[in-house]
Amino acid sequence: MTRLSLRWLALLALFATLQGCATVASPDPRDPWESMNRSVFGFNDAVDRAVIKPVAVAYKQTLPSWTRTGINNFFANLDDVWSAVNNALTLRRQAFGDSVGRVMVNSTIGLGGLFDVASDLNIERHPANFNITLGHWGVGAGPYVVLPLLGPFSLREVAALPVDRQGNLVNQVVDEGTRTGLTVVDLVDTRSTFLDSEGVVNGAALDRYSFIRDSYLQRQRYLVYDGNPPDEEPQEP
């Protein structure tokens, strides 16, 4: 934990020193490090094309749909545990109750989370994490940051990351081999669920970087405000 925090601090210091050397055509106040973010974005894209996407495609082609659904449900059930904690921390009673109910139903009747029985019973998912909890209690999102391999973040999310990592039950597995294995399967599985929709983004975006950034920032705001962000639609030109 301490080693991890130090590493993040070093990274943040690096970001801080890089601030200001960026010159971009249409600066966005939420993205002061755009020039560097774009380089990291390009790097991540290259890694994705070379390694992650091919593995995700192979994963999707090899495993039958019901197996992938089971794997996806298993990790979602672990996520629901951390969501329950954070829904409690943000005093979202219904969301907390639903999350606890989901974990109880899916861990038992759903055979350790492999089956999402709770959704069939109409118990809704309410994803939450420590980043959202911080936002809920008034911590600003801070600048937009693209991290190597990890993708889009707000600075607040970076700060919450050590806590969110501890909250991910996969990271509580003692055996290192098992832990790494689970993390990799989780990553590949998550990536495979985006294979269908990425074509839509590629077709829709004039500039993928801005498209993803603006979608991400809006989505985060939506989650922090529990689905009801205050209006900020600017006036007509």
Add this chain to the structure above:
Amino acid sequence: MLSKRGFLGLASSMALVAGLVFAPAAHADDEAPDALIKRLSVDVLDTIKADKSIRTGDTAKIVTLVDTRIMPNVNFQRMTASAVGPGWRQATPEQQKRLQDEFKILLVRTYAGALAQVNDQTIAMKPMRMAPEDKEVIVRTEIKGKGDPIQLDYRLEKTPGVGAGWKIYNLNVLGVWLVETYRSQFAQQINAKGVDGLIDALAEQNKANAKKG
């Protein structure tokens, strides 16, 4: 037996239901915005479910579907103007028309790609808050199918005049407003190469998309 409080509760909820049922009668000339969204969504989902060729990727068919069923209920000029931002007023009427045309092709194709993935989805309406004098509303819906539900919200404006109905001018998927997602992309192009630069960029993207089939 109903206790007194229970009875009062029942009576007041009955009054509420009666209010909900009879209130729209006063504005019978116009289809309510949520009724419009529901009708459109059910119509589009049913059409796709009934037509296998759409789900196997017949883009031309989806484009026709979106064009004939959805677009008549969209104020596309407002949508484009809002995405273009301050640059809109600098554009000539001719440029504004071309911006609308190219942006429309881009969105319809994108939307078509998403619709091609429909299989067993259904739509659920969420409660709408609206006063009778409101000229702009948000209609919230949820698309339910395999996996987590997808929030799909719409901003609608009342077209001036009795019976002219409501028109969609923005769309929100999972908390992300479509128009806002294009604003900085469009501004980048206009700042770098002017309105014509943006038109060219849109046309080029559409050409590239058409090649991919």
